[in-house]
Amino acid sequence: MKFGVIVFPGSNCDHDAYHVISKHVGQPVDFIWHRDTDLSSYDAVIIPGGFSYGDYLRAGALARFSPVMTSVKKFADSGRFVLGICNGFQILCEAGLLPGALIRNRDLHFICEHVFVRVETSDSPFTNELKTGSVLRLPIAHAEGNYVCDDATLEELQREQRIVFRYCEPDGTVTQNSNLNGARDNIAGICSRERNVLGLMPHPERACEDLLGSSDGRDIFRSLAATLAAAV
Amino acid sequence: MKAKVYVNLKAGVLDPQGKAIQHSVELLGFSGISDIRQGKYFEISLDGSLDQTNAQASVEKIAREVLSNPIIEDYRVEVEG
Numbered sequence: 001m002k003f004g005v006i007v008f009p010g011s012n013c014d015h016d017a018y019h020v021i022s023k024h025v026g027q028p029v030d031f032i033w034h035r036d037t038d039l040s041s042y043d044a045v046i047i048p049g050g051f052s053y054g055d056y057l058r059a060g061a062l063a064r065f066s067p068v069m070t071s072v073k074k075f076a077d078s079g080r081f082v083l084g085i086c087n088g089f090q091i092l093c094e095a096g097l098l099p100g101a102l103i104r105n106r107d108l109h110f111i112c113e114h115v116f117v118r119v120e121t122s123d124s125p126f127t128n129e130l131k132t133g134s135v136l137r138l139p140i141a142h143a144e145g146n147y148v149c150d151d152a153t154l155e156e157l158q159r160e161q162r163i164v165f166r167y168c169e170p171d172g173t174v175t176q177n178s179n180l181n182g183a184r185d186n187i188a189g190i191c192s193r194e195r196n197v198l199g200l201m202p203h204p205e206r207a208c209e210d211l212l213g214s215s216d217g218r219d220i221f222r223s224l225a226a227t228l229a230a231a232v
Numbered sequence: 233m234k235a236k237v238y239v240n241l242k243a244g245v246l247d248p249q250g251k252a253i254q255h256s257v258e259l260l261g262f263s264g265i266s267d268i269r270q271g272k273y274f275e276i277s278l279d280g281s282l283d284q285t286n287a288q289a290s291v292e293k294i295a296r297e298v299l300s301n302p303i304i305e306d307y308r309v310e311v312e313g
Contacts, residue, residue, distance in 0.1 A: 058301055065298075094301065101303040103241075108248045148245060148304060182246065 047088030089199030106182025
């Protein structure tokens with residue numbers, strides 16, 4: 001199995017993602033420059049966090065016009081796996097690979113702290129090694145993480161169990177108090193209808209070593225690796 | 233020829249920046265304000281190769297596909313002859 005980490009001008013979590021795949025997942029991984037278009041040798045691509053194009057216009061808005069994104073769309077349509085983290089989630093929404101949008105945090109602050117998210121479904125290629133209802137401690141670092149969508153989209157996400165992570169208290173209770181950015185229905189991460197595209201605001205790649213305060217993020221990469229191993 | 237594009241958050245989409253600006257305005261003592269919403273304004277210079285109708289259509293497409301996100305924003309285009 002081979003991973004790719006897409007690099008836009010302004011990506012800044014690309015090395016973290018690369019490190020996690022090479023060190024903790026133990027699989028080959030390449031950086032993919034945003035002008036490259038050949039993804040044929042990859043089984044999964046990660047769109048990392050950062051500030052692609054300086055967040056100009058809207059977070060993720062300009063990255064979606066990079067040449068690589070046309071290939072990412074085809075890659076996703078072919079059933080292969082795409083993981084968008086933070087700015088990557090914003091890009092996936094702007095590109096229409098995931099529904100909804102991410103707007104300014106409710107209280108305007110850039111929020112940079114560890115939060116708790118509840119795994120809402122283990123039925124995804126990114127959470128199949130986790131139990132539904134388990135709680136992960138992951139860092140968030142964003143100014144535009146407030147997930148919005150219309151009523152019909154929310155109903156669809158709920159009905160199809162595509163809300164993968166929700167902000168919660170340490171004991172797993174979903175409360176407004178734990179919803180730091182004001183996201184609709186406490187949404188921290190969602191997947192596509194075919195479940196092969198996941199976007200989330202928290203940074204699992206920054207939570208893979210105890211030294212960094214949490215290693216809960218490993219289970220997400222472990223799940224993806226298990227999915228790929230089973231597919232081979 | 234110039235085109236102006238105004239992009240605004242849709243009614244109902246939270247605008248914390250607008251709220252913060254409104255708060256500052258009120259702190260300065262301005263009264264009579266019930267709401268402030270922040271938007272974006274673009275000036276696009278056209279090189280004259282498109283007539284009014286085509287320029288309008290072209291800028292509308294730019295506004296729809298690039299300048300705004302239809303999930304959260306509305307846009308308005310004005311092309312000056």
